[in-house]
Amino acid sequence: MEILRTYPKVKKCPNSYVLAVNDTLNVLSGKWKLPIIASLMYGNxxxxxxxQHIAKITPRMLSKELKDLEMNGVVARKIHDTxxxxxxxxxxxxxKTITKVLDSMVEWGLSHRKLTIDQ
Incomplete structure (x- = not known):
């Protein structure tokens, strides 16, 4: 609270903002979820x-992550009767709405890589 008095322009972060960030991290956290989503951005x-698209992911981990993404409503499993x-x-x-986030991450990553390599 002392910081708010010292810096009057500092705004208090709303609880709903923190909860929304936590919800997002709960769904997308981990090493493999975003690469899986990125792979599915280009079709079923x-x-x-x-x-094959994700280097070094084991079948067991892919299966676990797909189940998590399915449980969280990000990925759907489609069974064809063939x-x-x-x-x-x-x-x-x-x-599909997460693709905007991924596009921004790719843009930032490319920019950041260029800045760090050029230094």
């Missing part, structure tokens, strides 16, 4: 296709 994919059965993963409507 089978498990093996996703695994022989053999075809299972595809796709972004939900909510998952």
């Amino acid at each position: 994919k089978r498990f093996k296709d996703i695994q 022989r053999p059965v075809l299972i595809e993963y796709e972004l939900t409507d909510s998952g």
